[in-house]
Amino acid sequence: MAQIAGYAASTGQILNIGDVRAWLKEKHSEGDAESARTILCMPIINGQRTLIGVAQLINKENNAPFTDCDVSLFEAFAIFCGLGIHNTQMYENACKLMAKQKVALECLSYHATASIDATEKLLKEDIPTADCFNLYSFTFIDFDLSDADTCKATIRMFLECNLVQQFHIPYEVLCRWILSVKKNYRPVKYHNWRHALNVAQTMFAMFKTGKMERFGTA
Structure with a gap:
């Protein structure tokens, strides 16, 4: 369902699709919709309003469409997903900065220390x-x-x-x-x-x- 995830990512919209095949046909998009009947797709946004991911729920039990309650619950879950992704990105950036700092300190130590x-x-x-x-x-x-x-x-x-x-x-x-x-x-x-x-x-x-x-x- 990459097409749907890509659409949600590019538009920033929450997609609650009750008929995946009909939606793909309407958007003139090709995709494998045989296993997917209903999809709830939501972009994950950080505090700077930057897209950092997309979350999807596929095929609710009993072939029922996703409700507004499902959307609210999934939105709350997406917030925690966003926090996790954001913290991971921050940790990776911190590790990169620490590595750069280590190299800089080693160079500084080499050039600044008396022979x-x-x-x-x-x-x-x-x-x-x-x-x-x-x-x-x-x-x-x-x-x-x-x-x-x-x-x-x-x-x-x-x-x-x-x-x-x-x-x-x-x-x-x-x-x-x-x-x-x-x-x-x-x-x-x-x-x-x-x-x-x-x-x-x-x-x-x-x-x-x-x-x-x-x-x-x-």
Whole structure:
């Protein structure tokens, strides 16, 4: 009964056909109506008034035609069918979006994470003292620091705050994380990696010289 289902889908009408053969003849449509005598066909519409399916009832018992009560009951059933189809479509779309997100995150992770070579190079570097970088002073200036030195200064602040030991941070993870953060900063004036370093150093100096360190201990 594809012809009838297609007609209901294209017109959006509820079809209560008491004589299938006569209906097909009237619509000049060819179809196998030998097994079908009566049909109740209803389009399934979602909340956006978009067709998402068609439901059919064929041949009521005792060869009786479908009544208005049957139409009302079937309409209520079609609503639940629509909810089921709509939820299934939403789930499929969510799965597709999650798959795309996973691929995007994998690509982002690959391109945004610091390389192994850069991490190993930083691991082998000696980290100067806080006094060498003037980290305890509010007169700290990063102009004379190379990009590598800015990473070393950041590591030194972590070490001075005892964060590596307190939170059991693997040194390699710390180096890779700092390099990754630096790599992901865009070269925007006044909001870049060196700006982040200066903000962090200011907070470090306040924390260490302003008697605020006692508030950060457990």
